[in-house]
Amino acid sequence: MAAAPLQLNALQGVEAAKRAAAYAAVDNHVKPEHQIIGIGSGSTVPYVVERIVQQGPKVNTNRWFVPTGFQSKELIVKNGLKLGDVDSFPEIDVTIDGADDVDSNLNAIKGGGACQLREKVLAEAAKTFIIVADFRKNGEILGQGWKQGVPIEVAEFAWSKVQRQLVKLGSTNAALRMGKAKAGPVVTDNGNFVIDAQFDEKFMKQPDELLKTIKLLTGVIEVGLFTNMCQAAYFGNEDGTITAKEIGGKVQKGITFDVSRNPIVS
Ligand SMILES: O=C(CO)[C@H](O)[C@H](O)COP(=O)(O)O
Structure with a gap:
């Protein structure tokens, strides 16, 4: 039937x-x-x-x-x-x-x-x-539609060091993601923080290279580039x-x- x-x-x-x-x-x-x-x-x-x-x-x-x-x-x-x-x-x-x-x-x-x-x-x-x-x-090209940057999960105690390194790498605006209806940063399901890091087109045209570079920064747990x-x-x-x-x-x-x-x- x-x-x-x-x-x-x-x-x-x-x-x-x-x-x-x-x-x-x-x-x-x-x-x-x-x-x-x-x-x-x-x-x-x-x-x-x-x-x-x-x-x-x-x-x-x-x-x-x-x-x-x-x-x-x-x-x-x-x-x-x-x-x-x-x-x-x-x-x-x-x-x-x-x-x-x-x-x-x-x-x-x-x-x-x-x-x-x-x-x-x-x-x-x-x-x-x-x-x-x-x-x-x-x-x-990545980043043309999504303007919030690459989400990067970082160990909570290392975020400030990683943020500085991201800026040195060329991120135009790497910022700790803050909670909405919560004072303080977003905490992931794994208990870590997130930095959203914008990079210009030169980087986003080669996302695999950018991924490898960011992943090597100590304190980075995972990078939202797939x-x-x-x-x-x-x-x-x-x-x-x-x-x-x-x-x-x-x-x-x-x-x-x-x-x-x-x-x-x-
Ligand atoms: O990466 C994600 C969460 O970390 C989601 O898959 C992404 O944000 C897509 O969401 P939506 O379907 O609401 O547009």
Whole structure:
């Protein structure tokens, strides 16, 4: 018997675009044989989980879901999915995550939500790492769309030394990220601080070089530059279509995706 069509909340604009991108990514990359799934952070990822849940209990009963932080942990638990961790699952079939900025080679800036350490561990542990985002993240060179700088997780006692070094390296405005509705700095899920460091285009054109340089500063725990990790990115556009980019340069624009269609799980 055919499943009844999905009844979904009506979404407009960017939110509708994000949902379409997330659904397309899940349909293309989360297959029944995938049993260990990494779940990223951000405002697009809830739609990823929504689509995975729509794949049904038959496939999801045997799956384990590994979160990148508090937010995704809650998403997994609230949706009745099985919560795993990297200790138990150091190899992940597929991780799907959001991003703050993506360049034409699928390098990304991540860490707008201060989750970059766990996000990178799950991206690196995954056989396939996929990004889902809206059109504002779809760029040519990192930093053209995302102006807040590269998020860098640092040991709490070392932040001031690292900040000075980042400025010496050429950062135009390296600043400790401060909490909102909290006095003092943002503290990550791992108990560390975050410095947001802007670099001009000369640096951002070679994100791998910049990543290696920053990573060598003692006190730096992880850098929110994800280079040579992502296999495909799905961007939801304002007009409701999707742009899909693959590693190797293939770009498909104007993809239409009917979110009311049930996922095909076979
Ligand atoms: O890197 C991240 C958190 O550290 C998020 O993935 C990133 O901020 C994307 O968020 P959104 O989907 O809300 O645009």
